[in-house]
Amino acid sequence: MDLNFPGLGPATARLDTTHLFSIAAALGWASGLRLYAVVFLTGLAGWLGWVPLPPGLQLLQSPVVLGASALMLSAEFLADKIPLVDSLWDTVHTVIRIPAGAALAAGALGADAGSWQLVAALMGGTLAATAHVAKATTRAAVNTSPEPFSNLGLSLLGDAVVPTMLWLSWTHPGVFFVALAAALVIMAALTLLLFKFVRRLGRTLQDRFGPARASA
Template sequence: MHLDTTQLMALAAALGWASGLRLYAVVFLTGLAGWLGWVQLPAGLQVLQSPVLLAVSGALVLVEFLADKIPWVDSAWDTVHTAIRIPAGAALAYGVFGGDEATWGAVAALLGGSLAATAHAAKAATRAAVNTSPEPFSNIGLSLLGDAFVPSMLWLSVHQSLWFFALLAVGVVVMVAAIVLLSRFLRGLVGRVRAAAAGASGTAVP
């Protein structure tokens, strides 16, 4: 399947956005689609079809799948990947155009990096807030939702680009709102914990 300009722009946005949620799944699924001949990947992304990279990214998909289901381990995983997902999202988006169009590649990199940062921040804030709940089911449910949402959006970017852009716009608005609201919640929670600790320390002193 050969991609037109609209599909390429949608793919660049999808790769950047999805990298903020499931980087290794993005690398694996994109490479697998190219290796199987489902999609003719742009020259800048054809390295993802390498059997070695497919094997490594596939193994990391499994590791991330498991880590993302364990409360607090998921937050630690997100913290470590703050320095990985955002530049990787920008690099993948750049790869859509970088092999042929340097200007479009730069635009795609900025778009991909911004979307990756937004998605990563929203995911990290949401999971940190959910981890304050003692029950594990909401954590696992959100993780499974992400597992399903990422390949769905990648598929839409190629096969239904206009629908993808519409859903992406809604998703970005929701994510920005979540970042703002949950950041306030987490700051308030930290403040209450510190106040309680200070109070307990003060009562313990004669």
């Protein structure tokens, strides 16, 4: 089955349904982990001519957006390597990653996609939220450990997984969906397993910086 969207242009007007939605899903899911990496890498791939970006995503390949996303990517790369700073960064970006993931997923289909664009937006936002919650929960739990190596290892894993999943969505959509399903299962299990550690961290912070401590 193919979807024919006139607004996509000759290079991307006819895309296999699986291929089209794999791109939208990858953009949404990866935004929950590394939003600025997604914006920069997608825009760079379009600017270099590696992939034909749909009109809804072509803004990402403009020099201004590329420059801004490169700066934010650098800041995120560094912040994600520092214990506690990474959790603060995740907290601030709770209100950014999820709507951005929805917008990027919708942009993969374009305005002429009609109701399909809404479906893509809902899917992208849900995947971004799932990835973001799993990442924030896992990193907050890891931050309870005094050693920095697990934090750094998880951060480097995220740096590698995001471009890999984006590449799979463009080149091997079937393989991407298998990998995405496995990632979602792992994320759900980690979120449930480590939630108690996050609650413990919250109680520790409340004991140290709560009103009772401040008044003392």
